[in-house]
Amino acid sequence: MLPVSFGLALLQTAEIAGAPLNIKLSWCLALSAVLFTIGVAGVLVQRNVIVLFMCVELMLNAVNLTLVAFSRFLGDITGQLFVFIVMTVAAAEAAVGLAIIISLFRNRETLNVDEADLLKL
Amino acid sequence: MDLVTQISQSIPAILFFATAALAVVAAFNVILQRNPIYSAIALIVVMMALAGVFLTLASPFIAAIQVIVYAGAIMVLFVFVIMLLNVRAEESITDKVKYLKFVAPALFIALLAEVGAIVGAIDAVAKPAISANTVADPSKVNGTVESIAQAMFTTYLLPFEATSVLILMAIVGSMLLAKRETPEEAKMAYDAARDYREQAD
Numbered sequence: 001m002l003p004v005s006f007g008l009a010l011l012q013t014a015e016i017a018g019a020p021l022n023i024k025l026s027w028c029l030a031l032s033a034v035l036f037t038i039g040v041a042g043v044l045v046q047r048n049v050i051v052l053f054m055c056v057e058l059m060l061n062a063v064n065l066t067l068v069a070f071s072r073f074l075g076d077i078t079g080q081l082f083v084f085i086v087m088t089v090a091a092a093e094a095a096v097g098l099a100i101i102i103s104l105f106r107n108r109e110t111l112n113v114d115e116a117d118l119l120k121l
Numbered sequence: 122m123d124l125v126t127q128i129s130q131s132i133p134a135i136l137f138f139a140t141a142a143l144a145v146v147a148a149f150n151v152i153l154q155r156n157p158i159y160s161a162i163a164l165i166v167v168m169m170a171l172a173g174v175f176l177t178l179a180s181p182f183i184a185a186i187q188v189i190v191y192a193g194a195i196m197v198l199f200v201f202v203i204m205l206l207n208v209r210a211e212e213s214i215t216d217k218v219k220y221l222k223f224v225a226p227a228l229f230i231a232l233l234a235e236v237g238a239i240v241g242a243i244d245a246v247a248k249p250a251i252s253a254n255t256v257a258d259p260s261k262v263n264g265t266v267e268s269i270a271q272a273m274f275t276t277y278l279l280p281f282e283a284t285s286v287l288i289l290m291a292i293v294g295s296m297l298l299a300k301r302e303t304p305e306e307a308k309m310a311y312d313a314a315r316d317y318r319e320q321a322d
Contacts, residue, residue: 020130042152092291
């Protein structure tokens, strides 16, 4: 599906004969949506808590791409500042999350999320 | 305009496609690998590819801190924890639930079709409104260190300081969480809990 939609976008651009190919906002949004979807799929499919965490980072990256793209195409630097702050929060989240994973492993000897479900009804 | 000029001015778009394809392939690799260390390496590839995408979007500062903070600091932390915990490759959930193997690709293709439809709709509709598909004046938007620092330390000073406080809290919190209890501390906590239970009875 992805090559098809990108190919259609390319064909639309090529209709303007001889014009150079410029990056479009919709391409960035499509790439971001695909990466976010892959991240969600990973969270649903994987059972290893570290890989789940990496999939969350993947989703954060996809959102960052959206912010940078809008910052570029709407002519506003604020989007890139937002990305900077998202990265800082991601770093803090990674530090705390990995500390939780270490203490989970110390208490349970497992990284499988299905075996750490005490709060489940 | 001759072909050479056309191709040379299309180089950002070509780079965008190359790095975007690399990012998508590596992202699939992240979720399909069974060994977490291979997932981590694939995620590093995704982040480097996204740094390339940011470069084609005229954001060199974001591209640089993407490599330094994400691919450098955060992923080193991940790899460090994976190595520290000596994780073995675990069986996938699809081994236990057979039908997921067939349902998941179908759902994924449906989601991608929706993305394609939305992208088509954006290209069809959004042209006149704010000319969202044309590149804005490049001299106005360039993610250089200067333009970002200007905004960060004037308009957005308070969010910046709040982020610093957040980082400090994260440092303290992660040290507290990962600290191993000494036997004396564990005994003190156990005694305190026992005394509390006896008083409650």
